[in-house]
Amino acid sequence: MNIASKVRLNNGVEIPNLGLGTYRLAPGKQTYNAVQWALEAGYRLIDTASYYGNEVDIGKAVRDSGVPRDEVFITTKLYNYDQGFSEALKAFEGSERRLDLGPIDLYLIHWPVLALRQRSWKALERLLREGRCRSIGVSNYMVSHLEELMTYAEVTPAVDQVEVSPYLQQPELVGKCQSLNIQVESYSPLARGKRFDDPKLLEIAAKHGCSPAQIMLRWGLQKGHVVIPKASDRAHILENAAVFHLELDGKDMRSLEGFEEQLRVSWDPTRVP
Numbered sequence: 001m002n003i004a005s006k007v008r009l010n011n012g013v014e015i016p017n018l019g020l021g022t023y024r025l026a027p028g029k030q031t032y033n034a035v036q037w038a039l040e041a042g043y044r045l046i047d048t049a050s051y052y053g054n055e056v057d058i059g060k061a062v063r064d065s066g067v068p069r070d071e072v073f074i075t076t077k078l079y080n081y082d083q084g085f086s087e088a089l090k091a092f093e094g095s096e097r098r099l100d101l102g103p104i105d106l107y108l109i110h111w112p113v114l115a116l117r118q119r120s121w122k123a124l125e126r127l128l129r130e131g132r133c134r135s136i137g138v139s140n141y142m143v144s145h146l147e148e149l150m151t152y153a154e155v156t157p158a159v160d161q162v163e164v165s166p167y168l169q170q171p172e173l174v175g176k177c178q179s180l181n182i183q184v185e186s187y188s189p190l191a192r193g194k195r196f197d198d199p200k201l202l203e204i205a206a207k208h209g210c211s212p213a214q215i216m217l218r219w220g221l222q223k224g225h226v227v228i229p230k231a232s233d234r235a236h237i238l239e240n241a242a243v244f245h246l247e248l249d250g251k252d253m254r255s256l257e258g259f260e261e262q263l264r265v266s267w268d269p270t271r272v273p
Contacts (some may be wrong), residue, residue: 019045021230049077055098083116088123140269167263212223
């Protein structure tokens with residue numbers, strides 16, 4: 001595994017194992033620079049959403065990077081207030097226009113909005129049929145949401161993007177995704193740094209001569225997840241990419257399994273009916 005490694009999704013499209021998350025990156029220079037630095041470092045997956053407000057800057061950074069468009073995997077998302085059938089189609093057009101990168105590689109429903117998510121999914125299926133995006137999926141869908149989705153979906157989601165870290169492992173959800181051949185994509189894989197001072201984590205990091213962040217990312221990669229850590233400065237972008245020289249052994253992985261504490265640092269979709 002290296003920074004160019006990819007995972008094959010259930011529709012045959014390949015997604016890089018490691019990407020740059022851009023949640024809370026400010027529109028303008030901060031987003032533009034972060035994407036430029038990531039692409040220079042070898043990242044080929046950039047994750048955004050209409051809700052983040054930085055699609056324009058991401059599109060410009062990709063176009064200005066000199067990296068061929070077909071080498072960069074772009075994900076964006078349909079937000080809650082845009083859900084519904086015609087509403088989702090219109091929202092997609094907005095993201096498509098702001099990114100200005102041609103077909104979007106992965107389009108996700110950002111949140112399982114009750115009473116609207118079925119119509120939203122049907123809109124995504126239409127976009128896929130029309131070739132306007134290469135893959136479709138969901139985000140923040142728990143087991144019950146996936147089970148409901150599978151009662152009406154003509155296309156199985158390629159990805160479920162959810163919060164996963166050593167401190168929030170979600171084994172039931174991960175198992176459900178695996179049984180449906182849905183790729184787990186982990187946002188907040190570093191738990192926003194809230195456990196970087198955990199002595200157990202520091203011990204493993206010292207053993208490998210690397211940072212706590214690198215151990216957490218490597219755990220996710222070895223679990224088979226696509227990981228998209230957010231970073232805004234060049235040093236952290238480079239640090240997060242430098243995880244392919246190390247490998248956690250069986251003892252490390254068993255120890256990390258014991259880190260589970262159901263620590264959520266983002267939204268909690270378990271309460272959504």
